[in-house]
Amino acid sequence: MNESWDTAGPAVAARGVTKTYANGVRAVRGVDLDVPAGEIRAVVGENGAGKSTLMKLFYGLEQPTSGEILVGGRPRVLRGPASAIALGVGMVHQNLMLVPSFTVAQNVVLGVEPGRRGLVDARAAAEATARLAEEAGLAVDPLARIDEVSVGMRQRAEILKALHRRARVLILDEPTAVLTPQETEDLFAAVRRLRDGGMTVLFISHKLREVREISDRVSVMRAGALVGTVDTAGTSEHALAAMMVGREMTLDVARAPAWRGATTLRVRGLAHAASAGQSLHGLDFDVAAGEIVGVAGVEGNGQSELAEILAGLRRPGAGTVHVGDTDTTGLDVAGHRRAGVGYVPEDRLYNGAALDESIADNLVVDRHDRPPLARHGLLGPSAVRAHAERLIEDYAIRTPDPSVPVRALSGGNMQKVIVARELSVGPDLLIACQITRGVDIGAMRFMYERLVAARDAGAAVLLISADLTELLALSDRLLVLKDGGLVGRFDDTTGLTEKQVGLYMLGVERHDHARLTAGLDGTTGTHPTEPPPHHEEGPGDPGDPGKASPA
């Protein structure tokens, strides 16, 4: 299919490419980019820098307003994805492009189905998928429905889609944003294998560490323009970050030691039977005011279910949950919110925002029926607008007007809207899930600062993240979830390494029951009077028997 490649030229290239969207947004400005065959090229930049747009130009989803796209060494006019696919370009989109009710195999072959005379040979599709998966080292279940498999498998299915079309250029738009560290590792291994087989890979990520790990060279974009391209080996995360934002920027957030107040969240014997997903059994833990408790775990081990129960979106099957003085066990979402629960959901597109409604409206969903917004049963539009203007200012949300629909915001700004809403009520308990997923380094830093500020203002924060680095950087204490139960508890995170936590996440090690419930009232093996053990143990010896309370 892609016989017309000129092997001497670059695999893909842009020459003076500019793209202006119909609404006047100029997303890409005069970009010149050359990517030789067999290279893994990272493209980094802040949210909205134009990375995805540039990739869409290579994939034919958008057409340049001016300039030229080269694929396989020759200038091409890509009228649509079909022509890009024919030239050997494959793309894994930032927002996965899969048909939920189709199986993995069906999604992989969609558009180029095996079979004769207009028929689809389902068996051949499954076999081809399995074979490709085998070859590329991407584990998938060809016969599982997409809406029933993990995000990681969906991601792998997307890559298989490209491979099935014999792509020679593979564009990966933030493929790791939703992957667990292990899945990321596997993905990288597969990508390297593909590169060694001659594939050209364009890789976009906001995680500079990953960029350093996987890429051969890095191109940096800022405000639609290409700032420069550097050899990965000769650069550092700091240098990249500086290139992206035009100034020095790190993710290290100054964080004073936690000042723990009274217990805000009290979870006892929490169990939940999930019809799909992970069930929870027998969770006991506390989160105190003024601390950030991280929840680590391989994705899909019950974190989402836990968060949804604590937010009132699911009902626990057994056990009790108290927030402050309120027993929230049987309450609905509104009851939870009244009890002082804030919640940043993991999927901002699914339930974090109403995309077609204005920013202002999105900022009041939990308080639209209370003063100062609503008085005497009337919701004041000027109050809503003023409220939005204040939060837009406070949280540096980049938008021309509060009446802009959220859909028109960049990912980072969308996330800021949600965080602004959840933090601005001054929650007693904040459940923060994957708050930096898909946001750029500037926004990431911003979120970190806000979270710490909320903690210092007295909020109990339960931080759920797939990013261990983030957890270790922010958490005062850390819990580890595995198979819907707690397997680890670290009351001091200083000096704790990702590797150590990883052992618990994978189930190699686990704390005993006594250790997990130490200092919790109302659980077995506890002296209610004894203060929870702090600072006494080295994180390296989690099983230290001296720390466990006597039975």
Next chain:
Amino acid sequence: MSSVLDVVLSSAFLAAVLRVATPYLLAAIGGLVAERAGISNIALEGQMLSAACTGALVAGHSGSVAAGALGGVAVATLLGLLLAALRLELGADAIIAGIGLNLLASGGTAYAVYTLLDDKGGTSGLRSGTLPTVPLPGIDDIPVVGDVLSGQNVITWLAFLATPFVAWLFHRTRFGFHLRAVGEMPDAAASVGIAVRRVQYAGLALSGALAGLAGVFLSMGYVSFFVRDMTAGRGFIALAAVFLGGLRPWGVFLAALGFGAAEALAVQLGTLDVPPQLVSTIPYAMTLAALALYAWRRKRRGAKEVAPVSL
């Protein structure tokens, strides 16, 4: 009570069910195809009506029943394409466009008949004939089965074949595969190079064609002439069947057949000494009850599925 049972088990009743269900089946399956392609076809009624009218007019003037049927189906197909074009090219709301097309069909058919035949009522003055029935040699001697199956109109047979055909199309063919992808996730389909619009056009054409067959059955199978607005709301009942059937071919089949059976039953019970308006609510009341019951059971089952896991 036993007399009702006698009625329900009689071969005449079963044959009537097949007959009455035919237009519902075809139009509902047509509606299903459009719905799965991502464009609601509210214009089923208008497509049926235009096909019924065209069929009778063409057959009457050409003397060929086949030409009439083809003409009818062709016009309905065009209306399907027109709906797609309004939606895809002009960005019209599918529901308004559908209602607009229904209006257009109602006015247009009346005008056509009036201009061509100088008759405001219909084409009963024109001899257009009916499509052939299918005798089943051998089977028609079998007591009940023969009476039910033999001598049904050829379109009734097509109606019953339409469901397996569409099920096959959806799940076995490349076109059906693309159609479902386009309806469910147009972006995903576009991103793998599927010509989304082309697929939707084709889907709507097929939808129109099926509705057209339903219309042709009315004027060239059920009876042998066209009467102004003779679809009498059948397109909307078919639409209800599309959703009642949960957007699945066999679900829609059962729903449409159910409507046919309920209406046939209401006809059979019509001579009872009950106000006729109340008797005629039977099919709809049954549907409503079935809808509630089905939803309730699904909900309860959903709850039950969760429960045992906790044990």
Next chain:
Amino acid sequence: GGADSDSGPASSGKPRIKLVINGGLGDKSFFDSAYEGLKRAESKLGYELKVVELGSDRTKWEPGFEDAAAADDYDILAAGTFDVTDYIGELAPQYPDKKFWVFDSAVDYSGKNGCSNKCENVYSVTFKQNEGGYLAGFLAEKLVAEKALKGAESLNKVGVMGGVKIPVIEDFVVGFKAGFKAAGGRNSDVLVQYVGGDKPFGDPAKGKEISTAMYGQGAALVWPVAGLSGLGTFESAASAGRYTFGVDSDQYQTLTDSAQKNTVITSILKNVGNALYKAAEDDKKDAVKYGAVESVGLAEDAVGYVDDDHFQEVVPKQIRTELQDAADQVKSGSVKVPSAF
């Protein structure tokens, strides 16, 4: 729509009739018959005719009548069915120089509902369709009792298929039952069913299904009183090898398919057209009784049955004479046919 403008009296000087139809032409019975009668008046008596169709959407009727009455393009405004009586009752006093004809129903001359001028300029004509129904029922029972229907000798039931259960249709049915009983039949042998639904008078497919069901229940003959839905009955009768009566107009003449034609034994006429033609004739002689209602039936020849070659061929002589006798009794008033009104 008609071709004339809102201009004053016609230049031709011919009297102008405006037929306002709260429905549409093409019903093959009621309105078509009225139209036909006035059309005849136009060509034979020198009237000018204009037709306004208001359609079946009731929200458009009152404004339609108001507009029709306000336009100065008519001398006589004709309209039918009970639905229009209120409108005419309101409008007639407003336009005292105009004449109004109401057919198949009557305005309230007592002045309780509109008619503030006692409707002095309104002529109403109603039809004794129950007398037509009586003859149909009488004939039907005789035919089955005498086993005169070929291929249906063993059957003793008959059916009536109405459009909807409204008084005018009920009048036919009540008359039919009375006639059937008078001829010696049992009430339980008369099946009555209604088309109903969205288009009671325009759903021939459903009409056919209902007739088929009636034939299936052992009806030797089904009489459709349901406008275009009735066309389904003839198809059903043809394929079942059974019989029908026509209604309103001579349906033996209007049907084109010979198999269907031959199922029609006779047609029970309710000749709206004739009545209007007669009114037109009378109006030329100033003989129309304005300010009053006239009820016409068998005696006035506004209701009757078709006695043609086909009828004489199918129906035995003796039954024909009995039917004629029954008709004479009704005409003379010695038999009072019950009515639904």
Next chain:
Amino acid sequence: MTATLIESEDRREYRATRRRGLLVDLSMTLATVLAALVIGFLVILATGKDPVRAYEALLTGPLERSFRVGRWLEDATTLTLLGLSVAIPFRARQISLGAESQLYAGALAAACVAIFLPLPPVAAVLVPLAAAALAGAGMGFVPGSMKARLGANEIVATLMLNAIVVRVYDYLVNGPLKEPGSSAVHSERVQPDSVLTPLTEWLGIPFGRANVGFPLMLLTAVALWLLLTRTPLGYRIRMTGSNPHFAEYGGIRVPRAIEWSFVIGGAVAGLAGAHLVQGVYGRLEPGLSGSLAFEGIVVALLARNNPLVVVVAGLFYSYLRAGGDIMEQQTDVGTEIVVVIQAVIVLLVTAQALPDLLKRRLARGQAAASRGPSGTSRGPSGTSQGKPGAAHGEAGAR
């Protein structure tokens, strides 16, 4: 510093684009209506009739006499109420097609009270209205709670309820509620005190059946607009329609919001029924509302479910209905063609792509202009007259 500069430029541009968008929307809507009328003109011409006279009747007819104006207002009242009644559930993204059943239920309730229950003067008007709203609300509650609580498809439920209620209504009007001793099929008249005062009486101009229902309808529209934009419930309905998962996450009880949207819609449709009974017919008649329920859906969708715009769309559509009838009466263009022309207008007016296309062209012309060398300071306002030729060329190139 550049960031703030770009930001303020963005803000200006955003406002300008929005203003321009509104203007384009408005002018394009007018343009599509014109285009539709032109096509209608050609249709009439093609059928060999005189299109000028026909259009005179269509466009000026409804205003020619005060009675016709009354007919227009009265029709618009019912139609707009029906449009409003579906616009509310539509906002919660519930495809309710149940206006018909709700209208009939409302009409029955209003009639039963207004005919049989003796009441003092003012109450005699208000109680039937309230009864109608209540009955309509109840009729909306059935499919609403079936959808919200059980997940039963609302399209099926409302279509079935329509079929049932219309038949039951038919039975009642032909049977128990039929005026005794009358040969006509209708109920008795409502008591004189229950009649919605005709505008004729107020203004002294013969306005036919138009009555205080018209100003009441306007009030209803404003009330519903306030409800949607200025009340917590309206907010909940909007968010539920926009993203139910988000609404649930935010603490909104989604099933309840859905139910309310049906109940409110039902109440408004019930009022439409009361308007027909107490204002238009003065009694129950068979086939009360004609095809208005369906046309209400068209009106709501044309207005994008914005209550205030529904009024405009309702007035427009009713004008068309009235004009169409007059065209059929006064000229030799038949009803069939009138229906065809109405269909063409409906089809074209809903074509959204035309305004969007124009907006896109304007934006592109804009982008091209601001890219020019003088660039930064002038901003958007200088370029709004655009360069249609250039924009055209670009569009053609795509």
